[in-house]
Amino acid sequence: MKSTGRYILVLLVLGIGQVRADELVVIVNSAAAGMSKEQIADVYLGRSNDLTPIDQAASSPIYVEFYKKATGRDLAQVKAIWSRIIFTGRGLPPKQMVDSAAVKKAVAANPKAVGYIEKSAVDASIKVALTLD
Amino acid sequence: MTEKRGHSSRSIVATSALALALAIKAHAGQTVDQYLSFSEFGTLGVVHSDYDRADFTGNVVQPTGAGFGGSWSFTPDSDLGVQANLTLTDRLTGVVQVLSRENASGNFSPSLEWGNLKYDFTTEFSVRIGRILLPTFQLADVQNVGYALPWVRIPLEFNYADSTEHSDGIELLYQMKTGPISQLLQAQVGYSDENSPGADFGTVRAGSELLSDTLQYGNVSGELVYQHYEHTGYLQIRQDLFGMGLTYDPGAYFVMTACNYADNSIFGGAVAGYIGAGVRFGNVTPYGFYAITHATSEGTSDLAHLGNEHTVAAGLRWDFVSNFDVKLQIERVTLDSVDDTAAFADIQAGARPGDKAHIVSLTMDFVF
Numbered sequence: 099m100k101s102t103g104r105y106i107l108v109l110l111v112l113g114i115g116q117v118r119a120d121e122l123v124v125i126v127n128s129a130a131a132g133m134s135k136e137q138i139a140d141v142y143l144g145r146s147n148d149l150t151p152i153d154q155a156a157s158s159p160i161y162v163e164f165y166k167k168a169t170g171r172d173l174a175q176v177k178a179i180w181s182r183i184i185f186t187g188r189g190l191p192p193k194q195m196v197d198s199a200a201v202k203k204a205v206a207a208n209p210k211a212v213g214y215i216e217k218s219a220v221d222a223s224i225k226v227a228l229t230l231d
Numbered sequence: 232m233t234e235k236r237g238h239s240s241r242s243i244v245a246t247s248a249l250a251l252a253l254a255i256k257a258h259a260g261q262t263v264d265q266y267l268s269f270s271e272f273g274t275l276g277v278v279h280s281d282y283d284r285a286d287f288t289g290n291v292v293q294p295t296g297a298g299f300g301g302s303w304s305f306t307p308d309s310d311l312g313v314q315a316n317l318t319l320t321d322r323l324t325g326v327v328q329v330l331s332r333e334n335a336s337g338n339f340s341p342s343l344e345w346g347n348l349k350y351d352f353t354t355e356f357s358v359r360i361g362r363i364l365l366p367t368f369q370l371a372d373v374q375n376v377g378y379a380l381p382w383v384r385i386p387l388e389f390n391y392a393d394s395t396e397h398s399d400g401i402e403l404l405y406q407m408k409t410g411p412i413s414q415l416l417q418a419q420v421g422y423s424d425e426n427s428p429g430a431d432f433g434t435v436r437a438g439s440e441l442l443s444d445t446l447q448y449g450n451v452s453g454e455l456v457y458q459h460y461e462h463t464g465y466l467q468i469r470q471d472l473f474g475m476g477l478t479y480d481p482g483a484y485f486v487m488t489a490c491n492y493a494d495n496s497i498f499g500g501a502v503a504g505y506i507g508a509g510v511r512f513g514n515v516t517p518y519g520f521y522a523i524t525h526a527t528s529e530g531t532s533d534l535a536h537l538g539n540e541h542t543v544a545a546g547l548r549w550d551f552v553s554n555f556d557v558k559l560q561i562e563r564v565t566l567d568s569v570d571d572t573a574a575f576a577d578i579q580a581g582a583r584p585g586d587k588a589h590i591v592s593l594t595m596d597f598v599f
Contacts, residue, residue, distance in 0.1 A: 136411065136449070145413050145447055147354040147406060156553075170482040174514060174550035181379040181598045184270050186364070186372045187326035187345050188404075190316055 121217040121231055122164055125202065125224040127209045133227040139169045141212055142192065143176070144183040151192040152204045152213040160198075164214045167230040268316045271599045274377035276308030282588030285575035287564070289384050290374065291391060292335040294576050298588065306333040308384055308594050310375050312344070322351045325361075330375055335396075344375070344397055349404075359402040366417060366443050367458050369476035369489045377596035381485065382546060383560040384592075386505040386522035391538050391573040392472055392493035398423040398439055415445040423460055437462035450481040454489070469496040484510040487520075492527075498537055499530030503573075507544075514550040519543075524573050536568035536584070546592075555597045562590040 124138055133141075140146040142153075142165070154161045156173070165176050180191045195201045198215035205213040206223040213224075220226055280287040280298035288296035289307030297304035310332035317325035328345035347361025366372040368390065373379040400421015407414050423439040439460035446453045454476040461469040476489030490504030507520030523541040526534070546560035566572050569582040 140408075140413060145406075146408065147351075148408075172482075172511075172514075173553065174556065175482065175511075177554065177598060178379050181272065181376055182370075182373045184316070185272060185312070185314060185328065185345075185376045185379065185598075186366075187314075187316075187324075187328070187347060187349065187359070190268065190318075 121229060122160065122167060122214055123217050123220060123226045124168070124212065124214050124228045124230065125205050125220070126212055126227045127205055128223075128225045129209045130225065130227070133212065135168065135228060135230070138212070138228065143169055143171075143179050144189055144191075147189070148210075150208060150211045152201050152211055153192040153194045154198070154201060154214065155194050155196060160214070160216065164230070168214075266318050268318075270314045270316060271312065272314075272376045272378060272597065273311040274308050274594050274596045275305075276377075276383070276592060276594035277303060277305050278307045279303050279591045280588055282564075282586065283579075284582040284586065285566075285572070285578040285588070287574055287588060287590055288387075288576050289333070290387070291573070292396065293333050294335065294337045295333070296576060297590070298575070299577050299579055308377065308592065309333075310377075312375060314345070324349050324351075332375055347402075355406050357404045357406075359404065360400075362397055362399045363402060363419070364397050365419065365423070365439075365441050365458065366445070366454075367441065367456055367472065368474055368491065369454050369478070369487070376598070377558075377594055378554075378556060378598045381487070381509055381516070381518060381548065382507065382520060382544070383558050383594050386507070386520055386542065386544075387574040388522040388524035388538075388540055388542060389489060389491070389503050389505045391503055391524045392470075392491060392495075392501055396424040398441070400439075411448055413447045417441070417443045417445075435462045435464070435466055435468065437468070450479060452478045452480070456491075467496065470494065482511070484508065494528075495530055497530050497532050498534065499526060499528040499532065501526045501538060509548070516548040516550075517546070518548065519545045525567070534570045537570045538573050539566075539568035539570075539584075540572040540574060541565050541567060542574070554599060555595060558592070558594050558596070560590075560592045560594075562588075562592075564588045564590060 141149050141151045162173060165171055183189045195204060198219040201213040201215055202224050205211045278297040279302055282298045286296035286299045296307045312328055312330045314328040325348045326345050329341045330344040331339045331341045333339055344364060345362055347359045347363055349357050349359045351357045364372045370380060370385055374385050398421045400419055402417060402419040405416040419441045421439060422436055424436060437460040441458045443456040456474045458472045470493055472491060472493040474491035478487045486508045488506040492502050494500045501524060503524035505520055505522035509516045509518030521543055524538050526537045526539055542562050542564045544560055544562040546558055548556055548558045550556045564574050566584060566586045568584055569578050
């Protein structure tokens with residue numbers, strides 16, 4: 099009984115550690131309001147033009163993780179969705195930045211911009227709109 | 232003759248546009264990149280048909296395919312598109328898309344598929360002037376972009392009444408949000424190149440109007456469309472089409488269904504529809520669909536069974552590397568009529584209603 103309790107405790111600690119390491123935050127300009135997960139999916143899948151989404155590099159792990167968590171879709175699905183928007187002349191996919199520092203800079207400079215970074219990269223230049231886990 | 236000349240001059244314009252686009256791309260520097268970007272798509276495909284009394288085609292306009300002319304063909308699905316995206320200001324954008332795919336004349340001459348300027352008056356409301364592909368059916372506006380389609384091609388039966396190649400005119404776009412439902416309303420007025428089902432008179436230029444509403448609610452999306460076209464010249468032809476579609480796509484799987492009813496003054500009425508689904512296992516997606524088209528009235532042509540046909544299909548999509556997919560699709564097409572069926576061209580005298588064709592398609596799609 100005692101050892102089972104300890105085992106669960108270890109699992110919990112490991113579990114929490116796992117979640118913390120993976121935590122991703124959606125960031126907006128300090129002047130902007132918060133966002134719901136549905137709004138974020140709409141913006142990043144081209145269903146809404148209200149805000150300007152900013153992407154990480156398509157080759158980065160955070161890019162894959164973000165789309166999985168925010169939209170429930172993998173890269174091929176996201177690409178197919180955007181192909182329909184691009185090749186019907188309705189828009190272009192979000193601009194890709196080299197790293198989280200560049201994303202923060204772009205979001206800080208534009209009141210309508212939305213981005214996503216690791217929680218550890220958050221600073222006062224931007225505002226956290228939502229934590230994705 | 233006039234038509235041939237018209238077509239070749241269009242081809243020259245399109246070829247020039249393609250050459251210009253590639254030349255600009257070759258010289259594009261940092262400053263140009265801000266205003267101009269390029270996107271490409273294409274499909275390399277091969278089709279095998281065991282039915283030698285007609286040619287299986289990839290869309291309604293193609294005159295040749297696999298079967299009668301030879302059991303193997305690469306013409307039904309293979310294509311290449313190059314698109315220049317112009318960002319002139321924050322509100323003014325443009326698009327020029329040149330496509331090479333087997334056309335109604337049976338060759339791959341590049342044609343201008345999209346060429347328009349769009350002005351965003353607000354984040355919700357935009358106006359486009361120029362050439363577009365009409366969103367007459369679910370995915371019809373990306374019918375040439377294999378990567379954006381879950382199957383090798385839009386089910387041919389469902390696509391049968393969509394005779395429009397593209398449309399030149401003015402379009403209003405309104406993207407709105409009502410609570411959890413987002414909607415894209417499109418209204419277009421212009422002139423389209425029409426290839427009526429069963430028509431041997433080639434392409435006619437007809438006045439056309441279209442209204443469409445694409446709704447999205449979470450993982451559910453729906454489409455409603457009404458299209459009318461009317462040619463008042465030597466050939467008095469008019470068509471009204473109503474269509475609706477529904478898709479449920481939570482990510483791990485998808486279900487799609489759509490139907491339409493077209494009433495053509497010469498060829499009569501027809502209903503068409505399909506239902507399909509797929510399950511995503513990582514980067515592999517097995518799928519299947521059933522599609523049918525059925526004439527409901529004769530019109531003045533006296534063809535009571537025009538286009539009648541149904542298909543059962545199973546396939547597999549494999550997203551093997553970023554930007555590319557491979558699809559293998561097996562179909563059994565039943566000709567319920569031999570009056571210009573939806574999937575076939577060049578139907579031979581020996582063809583009989585009830586004949587079955589077994590089609591195997593292998594394609595590789597890409598987007599950049």
